[in-house]
Amino acid sequence: MRKREEHIIEAAMRLFIRYGVKRTGMNDIATEARISRQTLYNAFSNKDAVLQATIRLLADRVVASVEAGLKNADGLGDQLDVIFKNIAIEHFDLMHTSPNAEDIVAGFNASSQEELEAGAKRNIEIIGRILEPYATEIEKNGLTVAQYADFIQRSATAAKYNAKSKKHLLALLAALRVATLKVTGGA
Secondary structure (H helix, E strand, C coil): CCHHHHHHHHHHHHHHHHHCCCCCCHHHHHHHHCCCHHHHHHHCCCHHHHHHHHHHHHHHHHHHHHHHHHHCCCCHHHHHHHHHHHHHHHHHHHHHHCHHHHHHHCCCCHHHHHHHHHHHHHHHHHHHHHHHHHHHHHHHCCCCHHHHHHHHHHHHHHHHHHCCCHHHHHHHHHHHHHHHHHHHCCC
16 A cells, blocks of 8 residues: 555544545545545545545554464464454444444444454464464364464454443453364463
């Protein structure tokens, strides 16, 4: 992604979080980014394209943060903590400090849902990679690594949206962590 597009996305993200996607227009984005409307339209054909790029940039940042955190994680439990922090806890915090952020985190329309699903797929691949050393144990429990990685990612995401409070979210993720350690025999 080029600097100009990233600058525009950062401006759009601020507005989406502050006002929501529905109440943010292309004029607002151009003004916030301090660029002309034509420059904005040269970079993005419409607000949906800006939103998709915003979700993609956030997904890229999540992956980068997870990868950086995994380098310092010791064992499966710590690795799961890194993943849960980045795919569930931080997004939960963002949604609860700025309710308008849900348009970005949960998706606003079909095209943003596709971007979110692409991001989820990347997370599933990372989870699968950390589960791979435990494939034998996972298979003894009647699952494949791919199935279990998908389950973990979707369970953490569901917890993020359905938790009644941050304390509840942390309890749900702790239960998922314990269950994963039991299934894998990991520590």
